[in-house]
Amino acid sequence: MSSSVAERHSGREQALTLSQINRVLFVAAAVIIAAMPYLTNSGLLYLVGTTLILAVYSVGWNFLFSWAGLASFGSGGLFCIGAYVSAVALRAGWEQYFLLVIVVATLAGAAVAFLVGFVALRRTSGIFLAILTLSLAELLRHTLMHTRWLGSEDGLPNITRPTVSFIFFELNLKSGPAYYWFICAFAVVMLGICWWLSHGPLGRRLQAVRYDIERASFVGIDVHRNRLLAFVISGAVAACAGAVYAPWAQIVTPELSGMIRSTQPILFTLLGGLHSFWGPVVGAFAFMGIDYATRTLIGIQEIITGGILLGVILVFRGGIVGSWNALLARIFPGRGEQ
Amino acid sequence: MLNRRHILLGSAATVGALSVPAVLRAQSGPIRIGLITTLSGPGQVYGQYIKDGAELSVARINSEGGVNGQQIELVVRDDKNSPDSALAAYRELTGSGIKLIAQGTFTANVLATLPLLKDDGVTSLVVGSSALSVTHENFTPNMFRLGYSAPMCFGGYGHLMAERFPEINKWALVRSDVQALADITNYFASGLVKKAEADGRKLELQEPILVPYNGADFRNQISQVSNSGADGLFNCLQGADAISYYKQARSFQLDKRFKLLCDSANELTVAKALGKNMLESTWSWTAWYPQAMKDNPSSDALHKAYTELRNDPYPNWYVGVSHDCIATIAEGIKATQSIEAADLIPAIENLSFQGATGNVTFRKEDHAFAGDLTYIRFGRSDTTETGWEVFETVHMAGAEFLEPATPGQKL
Amino acid sequence: MLFTLINSLTLGMAVFLVAAGLTLIFGIMRILNFAHGAFFMLGAYLTSTMVQDMPGSVWILIGTALVAGVIVGLFGLAVQHFVLSKLDGIDEHFMLIATYAVMLMTVGGIKSVWGLEFHSVDPPPGLDLGVDIFGTFVPSFSLFIICAGGVVFLILDYVIHRSWAGKLAVAIARDNWTTNLMGVNGPLGTKIVVAASFALAGLAGGLLLPNQTLSPALGDTFLLMAFITIVIGGLGNIRGAFVAALIIAVIDGLNTYFLPSFPGVIIYVGMVACLLLWPNGILGESRL
Incomplete structure (x- = not known):
């Protein structure tokens, strides 16, 4: 609808509007991602698959951050819970119920998020909530490191990729490309759900709360309940991503609950663009690109990576997505909607 | 050090690797x-x-x-x-x-x-x-x-210590709070006990004292171990943890309180970092000590x-x-x-x-x-420029300490 | 028990030394500085280069730590000038990723200058052994750290709450715009506080150097604890950070005393409890 408005404004002779340019790019990226198994070796395929999972995980985090205005530094803990549930179930031989396992893992993440949110959200917010969740994730990591039947600090290796049986047919996900496409499907479904949630009534209510908490409650929005809902949804998405991640990596370790995993969605979102649905996805792939391009620069990789990041942040103030749209608007003035 | 050419080379290599079919x-x-x-x-x-x-x-x-x-x-x-x-x-x-x-x-x-x-x-x-x-x-x-493997190299270590120092019957153990080091400590202890029992001695082994992994301050645990009353001490910490631990132990004069000190596997890393303030003498396992080969x-x-x-x-x-x-x-x-x-x-x-x-x-x-096992004893020395020296080296065949083979199954 | 408490107090004051600068920069810029640990480490490495294996005396150690602090403070000024000030006016969360990038570069730089090997610097003569207090053996260097933490706290507290410069900094932190209107050079004030924050990190690195082992992972050991401290205490609140450091010390002491089989874990439990009991920090959040 919005593009047709833009067309009317800019006249019919202009072929592409800004959102159409972005749409073309989006479709191109989707096609490239789907065709990845034919284009690269298994190393890059593995990276792209991991990045897709992390992108979904980050979109879930960003739903909490950009929509509900709550920052969690402990999302790695929920990712880790999902991954461990999936790992334990698959190692116990429940591979034909893999889809069910994912659902159970998601529910487990949601339940833990509910418990944490129920206690914490009423009392803390802002940076305090962030650090509270961070220390909870650290506690989980320490607990896992001390749990012998979950492999202590070496984690659970040898996770089999499943063969999922439906009523009429079997889906064999054992090979790399097969599981990769499963991840693609998972990403489409999860991103679709997240898109629907963030642009539906809940997303609007959350944004109302974020902009003005008093007015929102005045017009009848139950602030606590909506925030809790967002917290639970974000936790569920993280755990779901973790559950899909476990058979992809075929190993889970307590480090999944560490600070690195928890800061990933924050960095992805900031690099990609705040308050933008696609920001974390763009950020995740940008990070992956930097990482992959610098992998042979042993010894100086940290300096180069830091330098590139800094450059990107200073040049694209406000994240890649925002700056990209601003750039398009400058190159093609009069075509944009805003 | 670092210049534009590095980056160009790196990206060129990347592009190259991507474009040539496998x-x-x-x-x-x-x-x-x-x-x-x-x-x-x-x-x-x-x-x-x-x-x-x-x-x-x-x-x-x-x-x-x-x-x-x-x-x-x-x-x-x-x-x-x-x-x-x-x-x-x-x-x-x-x-x-x-x-x-x-x-x-x-x-x-x-x-x-x-x-x-x-x-x-x-x-x-x-x-x-x-x-x-x-x-x-x-x-x-x-x-x-x-x-x-832990049984071979640390079981052998315990065996060696029990064999060489039959007079030491009371042992204290210190380890970082992670599973890998718990395994190492346990195999050292069981190596000690097995050899002592074979010789008809009964050892008194204290419960391991745990220190935080990647910790900052170990003094509480150091004081605990220096009051343990044991004669032998096995320290199982890794890298920076181990060095900080020995450093902080210096004011407690840990090396004077024990007749025998054993470090797990940090070998000369400890001596190189501590220099003139190295412990008086400690044993350590190592895989390669070229001066003795x-x-x-x-x-x-x-x-x-x-x-x-x-x-x-x-x-x-x-x-x-x-x-x-x-x-x-x-x-x-x-x-x-x-x-x-x-x-x-x-x-x-x-x-x-x-x-x-x-x-x-x-x-x-x-x-x-x-293959072979190597253990070294080293410590403070006033005669060398580095402030420490290696006193003795022991080579042993490792095969006899190797745990039973159970490929595919838990031991 | 007294001994356990003194040791835990050593840890608490060590953490406070690191946290002091962190809470200062949060007070004025509202950012969690990821690079703080890296600059702490830089201070330690600089001091080690200056004193070699062992500082000749306590005063040489303090002096070199101060010099290291000044150098790191200058680095901080550069970071403020080339990075942080450029991000003025956009969402403050972007500072987070900027400091992350600065951290990567600093750690990388340290690795390429000083290498990966472990280094150790000994306490100066006189502080390397112990003293007897009420029949309890106490390592002298522990006392040094406790004193250093106390002195740094008193100085900071005086400067922030009593001196003209401190009040100016508080004014800038509370309302930069109005302060500017009243003819104060706000950006300069911000610069000074940022430099002071980095300098404190460098100083802490220098002072704690004889207590730790130098390796490029040194920063990580303290960063998380320092984050926790400033949050429990109330962000941007130097007194809060001090109180929180004491609480961490007590928790850690109780942990070693009553639950020795889980070293270093109870701190996180205590922290969660603290945050739920005092949701805005023990002494509340303050803009300096």
Whole structure:
């Protein structure tokens, strides 16, 4: 609808509007991602698959951050819970119920998020909530490191990729490309759900709360309940991503609950663009690109990576997505909607 | 140091690697060996030793004319001490046609790639990693571990101490609060007890005192152990933790309170860092102490090359072990003329040659390393410039301490 | 018990030394500085280069730590000038990723200058052994750290709450715009506080150097604890950070005393409890 408005404004002779340019790019990226198994070796395929999972995980985090205005530094803990549930179930031989396992893992993440949110959200917010969740994730990591039947600090290796049986047919996900496409499907479904949630009534209510908490409650929005809902949804998405991640990596370790995993969605979102649905996805792939391009620069990789990041942040103030749209608007003035 | 050319070269290499189809690059030209180790993040110092050792090994083999006339090329990747990055590196290397891998430092990163070796037809040499699971429940025939299993190297250690110091009957144990070090401590203790019992003595072993892993202050635990009343002390901490621990222990004069001190495996790292304030005397396990292996030309050559490279006459044991990993692959290829796993695995199984660390040979059943063990005693010295010296070295055959082989099953 | 408490107090004051600068920069710029640990480490490495294996005396150690602090403060000024000030006016969360990038570069730089090997610097003569207090053996260097933490706290507290410069900094932190209107050079004030924050990190690195082992992972050991401290205490609140450091010390002491089989874990439990009991920090959040 919005593009047709833009067309009317800019006249019919202009072929592409800004959102159409972005749409073309989006479709191109989707096609490239789907065709990845034919284009690269298994190393890059593995990276792209991991990045897709992390992108979904980050979109879930960003739903909490950009929509509900709550920052969690402990999302790695929920990712880790999902991954461990999936790992334990698959190692116990429940591979034909893999889809069910994912659902159970998601529910487990949601339940833990509910418990944490129920206690914490009423009392803390802002940076305090962030650090509270961070220390909870650290506690989980320490607990896992001390749990012998979950492999202590070496984690659970040898996770089999499943063969999922439906009523009429079997889906064999054992090979790399097969599981990769499963991840693609998972990403489409999860991103679709997240898109629907963030642009539906809940997303609007959350944004109302974020902009003005008093007015929102005045017009009848139950602030606590909506925030809790967002917290639970974000936790569920993280755990779901973790559950899909476990058979992809075929190993889970307590480090999944560490600070690195928890800061990933924050960095992805900031690099990609705040308050933008696609920001974390763009950020995740940008990070992956930097990482992959610098992998042979042993010894100086940290300096180069830091330098590139800094450059990107200073040049694209406000994240890649925002700056990209601003750039398009400058190159093609009069075509944009805003 | 760092300039634009570096970046250009790096990106050019990346573009190059991306654009050439994998098939074209498969094994025409040099024999390519992938090395996956920890070059950033915790443990990076060990990864650096591993990289040095492997590179020196490749340089030596190539300068001697290569393997069967073919040169060796080492492709190094960083695992960032995460299984995720280890996997990405492994898949990238194997995806580009590499069939030979050396991998090491921490167990979790090794466990990540183990299940993939067989399907990919890759032969892998594991550097270091003492965890039992690698050769037991997670065994795969495509892997050989040139590392020292905890029962062999620390059970042997306990045995040696009980044999040498029959007068010490009361032992205290200190370890970091992680499972890998718990295993090491337990095998040391059981080695002690077994030997003492065989000699008709009864030992008093105290419960291990735990210190935080990657901690900042160990004084509470140090005071606890110095009041323990024991005569012998086994310290099982790693890297920076160990050095901070000994440093903070200095004001307690820990070395005067115990008749016998044993460090797990930090060997000369401790002495090099502490210098003139080194403990009076402590034992440590090591895999390679070149000064005591003057009769071994392979060790001598590596020692010389390393001293030239890093200006450090006391290389870490990882240098020797990773050198021998590459040497093992080279010896295997020499024997069978092939780099395919199907030919190479039996060749390596039957191998027995003199590497830098001594005799290199593997147990056939579970591909566990069954070579020599080395223990050193070192401490403060007023006569040397460094402030410390090595007092004695003990070599033992490791095979008799090796745990029973149960490939595919938990011990 | 007294001994356990003194040791835990050592840890608490060590953490406070690191946290002091962190809470200062949060007070004025509202950012969690990821690079703080890296600059702490830089201070330690600089000091080690200056004193070699062992500082000749306590005063040499303090002096070199101060010099290291000044150098790191200058680095901080550069970071403020080339990075942080450029991000003025956009969402403050972007500072987070900027400091993350600065951290990567600093750690990388340290690695390429000083290498990966472990280094150790000994306490100066006189502080390397112990003294007897009420029949309890106490390592002298522990006393040094406790004193250093106390002195740094008193100085900071005086400067912030009593001196003209401190009040100016508080004014800038509370309302930069109005302060500017009143003819105060706000950006300069911000610069000075940022430099002071980095300098404190460098100083802490220098002072704690004889207590720790130098390796490129040194920063990580303290960063998380320092984050926790400033949050429990109330962000941007130097008194809060001090109180929180004491609480951490007590928790850690109780942990070692009653639950020795889980060293270093109870701190996180205590922290969660603290945050739930005092949701805005013990002494509340303050803009300096």
